[in-house]
Amino acid sequence: MAHRNDLIWQQDGDDSWSAWADGRPVARITHDRQYELVSQDGTVRGSHSALGSAQAQLEAWYLWATTTDPDA
Numbered sequence: 001m002a003h004r005n006d007l008i009w010q011q012d013g014d015d016s017w018s019a020w021a022d023g024r025p026v027a028r029i030t031h032d033r034q035y036e037l038v039s040q041d042g043t044v045r046g047s048h049s050a051l052g053s054a055q056a057q058l059e060a061w062y063l064w065a066t067t068t069d070p071d072a
Contacts, residue, residue, distance in 0.1 A: 007062055019058055029054045
């Protein structure tokens with residue numbers, strides 16, 4: 001199966017980012033002491049020391065959640 005990543009990241013402010021897929025918000029990352037990730041429905045959460053780590057957590061979950069190939 002080819003890797004797919006339909007997420008689009010947008011920086012909303014100095015310390016906040018949002019992830020979008022198919023024109024809908026999927027998650028938000030805010031930064032204070034850590035990068036705090038929360039999905040739109042609240043099922044995915046994480047605290048990270050780097051923005052890339054928070055993005056990677058969401059991207060891995062999104063890829064898993066949207067995979068339709070049962071052999072993947």
